[in-house]
Amino acid sequence: MADHTLNDEQAIELTALLLKNLREALFDSRAYLRPADLQRVADAQAQIFLTYLDSRDAEAVRRHGAYLCTVGVGEQAVLRINRTLQRFGLQRLTGEELAGFLEQVDEYQRRVVEGYIAQNTTQILEEQERIRSALQQNLQRYTLQLETAAELARTAISTLELGSLLTSTVDLIGARFGLDYVAIYLLDEDDRYAELWAATGAEGRIRLSARHKLRANSGNSVGKCLASRQHILQVLRSEEQCPPSPSWLEDTRAEMVLPLITHGRVIGALSAQSTRAGAFSSQDVIGFQIMCDQLANAIENSRLYADAQRRAEDLAHAYDQLKELETLKDQFMQNISHELRTPLTMIRGYAEFMLGGQLGEVDDFQRDALQVILRNSEALSDMVTDILAMLELSATKVALSALSMQDAVQDSVTGFQIVAATNGVALSADLAPGNGACPVMARPDHLRRIIDNLLGNALKFTPAGGQVHVRLWEREQRVYLEVSDTGIGIPVHFQERIFERFFQVDSSQRRSRGGAGLGLALVRELVQSYGGSVSAASPGVGQGSTFTAILPRAPL
Numbered sequence: 155m156a157d158h159t160l161n162d163e164q165a166i167e168l169t170a171l172l173l174k175n176l177r178e179a180l181f182d183s184r185a186y187l188r189p190a191d192l193q194r195v196a197d198a199q200a201q202i203f204l205t206y207l208d209s210r211d212a213e214a215v216r217r218h219g220a221y222l223c224t225v226g227v228g229e230q231a232v233l234r235i236n237r238t239l240q241r242f243g244l245q246r247l248t249g250e251e252l253a254g255f256l257e258q259v260d261e262y263q264r265r266v267v268e269g270y271i272a273q274n275t276t277q278i279l280e281e282q283e284r285i286r287s288a289l290q291q292n293l294q295r296y297t298l299q300l301e302t303a304a305e306l307a308r309t310a311i312s313t314l315e316l317g318s319l320l321t322s323t324v325d326l327i328g329a330r331f332g333l334d335y336v337a338i339y340l341l342d343e344d345d346r347y348a349e350l351w352a353a354t355g356a357e358g359r360i361r362l363s364a365r366h367k368l369r370a371n372s373g374n375s376v377g378k379c380l381a382s383r384q385h386i387l388q389v390l391r392s393e394e395q396c397p398p399s400p401s402w403l404e405d406t407r408a409e410m411v412l413p414l415i416t417h418g419r420v421i422g423a424l425s426a427q428s429t430r431a432g433a434f435s436s437q438d439v440i441g442f443q444i445m446c447d448q449l450a451n452a453i454e455n456s457r458l459y460a461d462a463q464r465r466a467e468d469l470a471h472a473y474d475q476l477k478e479l480e481t482l483k484d485q486f487m488q489n490i491s492h493e494l495r496t497p498l499t500m501i502r503g504y505a506e507f508m509l510g511g512q513l514g515e516v517d518d519f520q521r522d523a524l525q526v527i528l529r530n531s532e533a534l535s536d537m538v539t540d541i542l543a544m545l546e547l548s549a550t551k552v553a554l555s556a557l558s559m560q561d562a563v564q565d566s567v568t569g570f571q572i573v574a575a576t577n578g579v580a581l582s583a584d585l586a587p588g589n590g591a592c593p594v595m596a597r598p599d600h601l602r603r604i605i606d607n608l609l610g611n612a613l614k615f616t617p618a619g620g621q622v623h624v625r626l627w628e629r630e631q632r633v634y635l636e637v638s639d640t641g642i643g644i645p646v647h648f649q650e651r652i653f654e655r656f657f658q659v660d661s662s663q664r665r666s667r668g669g670a671g672l673g674l675a676l677v678r679e680l681v682q683s684y685g686g687s688v689s690a691a692s693p694g695v696g697q698g699s700t701f702t703a704i705l706p707r708a709p710l
């Protein structure tokens with residue numbers, strides 16, 4: 155350890171070195187001190203050193219120099235000081251000393267920082283305000299993006315036509331964000347081209363009328379976005395003159411292209427352009443992508459709707475054609491039926507004439523033949539009447555009057571007694587004697603067709619020795635007519651189908667009884683046209699059938 159009193163030369167050299175260290179250490183702490191303060195501290199310390207120099211007290215110089223040099227303390231500064239002290243045989247800084255110094259240094263720095271803050275409060279407040287308003291602006295922009303997305307969703311619900319949907323979308327986004335150009339490209343069917351579907355402004359109109367399109371796999375911004383399924387942000391550097399993308403307008407300085415993705419499939423892209431290079435930030439992408447996702451779904455819905463509409467139109471067209479055919483068919487059947495009426499009347503008339511003997515005597519053999527002619531022409535005539543009634547039913551609506559169902563059934567039963575007797579079938583009726591007339595609102599001829607068809611069928615499908623029973627009653631504002639027989643019955647799975655037009659249960663036993671399968675269809679259509687219903691029940695083949703027709707009771 156060297157003597158603590160330094161000679162002049164040593165004192166000057168040590169002071170010079172420590173001052174150098176101090177400058178360097180202060181330079182390290184420039185973050186806390188302004189250049190002017192740095193200079194002031196350095197000068198002041200130099201003065202103090204000169205005082206110490208006078209006393210030649212090496213220890214005092216060491217302490218004060220070391221302390222000052224730790225002002226900007228760092229590993230390098232400590233090393234430098236220790237090296238200098240070593241060179242003069244002075245004691246190196248101990249850990250404790252360093253900690254003591256550092257405490258003072260911390261205090262010193264705190265004061266400096268506080269002073270800095272006090273001096274710069276206005277500046278700091280301004281900075282805080284700047285950050286706050288930047289954040290607020292970002293928030294406002296994001297809110298605007300979300301609001302626009304919501305408005306887009308509303309537009310999508312009310313606009314199902316694709317062209318109008320896309321046009322209102324580009325207009326809305328362009329106006330809301332003050333953009334100079336917004337365009338929507340959609341991929342064509344084989345994904346080869348991205349076609350321009352909607353674009354804002356005059357330039358947009360020109361491009362749309364020129365059917366502007368871009369190759370989907372090209373290196374331009376739209377192509378890149380479609381291929382990568384990612385947004386593309388392009389900004390023109392100030393020295394660049396030509397637009398870097400064919401989708402750009404002449405004055406565009408910044409473009410943001412976003413993919414339109416629905417059900418995991420890219421269907422197109424939206425390009426937003428501005429004449430300001432800093433128009434888009436990477437934060438804008440989030441809000442714009444939400445809008446584009448909404449839009450992609452709306453496009454999908456609109457396409458589905460268009461598809462459904464096309465199908466509906468095809469169906470409507472097919473239905474019209476079918477209706478036309480149906481009318482033609484009805485017309486044809488009506489004509490034929492009318493044409494058949496006159497010759498049938500003539501045949502029946504002459505057969506009756508001959509049976510009556512007016513055209514000369516007829517023997518038994520001839521009588522039988524004439525009766526066959528009469529029976530069959532009557533059956534044919536009934537069929538023609540059914541056909542005409544059915545056609546007329548769908549064509550006209552006539553005024554109705556209240557009729558006694560009891561009278562109508564009674565007449566019919568009386569009329570069929572001869573047929574029943576001829577067939578060897580017992581026909582009986584229970585027409586609700588104490589129950590009133592069972593009035594219904596109907597046309598008399600319609601009522602007659604309903605009763606006659608049910609009764610005629612019962613007699614037709616009941617072999618000799620069987621029974622047919624008719625019941626009539628009313629309950630809860632409804633009139634019930636039930637015709638039951640002990641005849642051949644109806645298989646359960648046909649009990650609903652026998653009411654279809656031209657349907658007949660297929661068996662030789664039934665075929666031999668003639669008919670066209672129209673009678674029950676007419677009964678159901680007539681009954682339903684009066685707000686009623688009809689049903690068939692049969693335990694099975696050979697076990698008889700029961701038909702029940704229900705009609706609303708006419709108000710008294």
Ligand code: ADP
Nearest residue numbers: 611612615643652658659669670671672673674
């Ligand atoms: P059609 O009697 O002229 O064939 P319908 O429409 O009156 O036509 O009857 C349809 C079919 O329903 C008949 O062909 C017959 O098979 C069956 N059917 C109708 N009424 C009865 C009945 N009372 N008993 C058994 N089968 C019947």
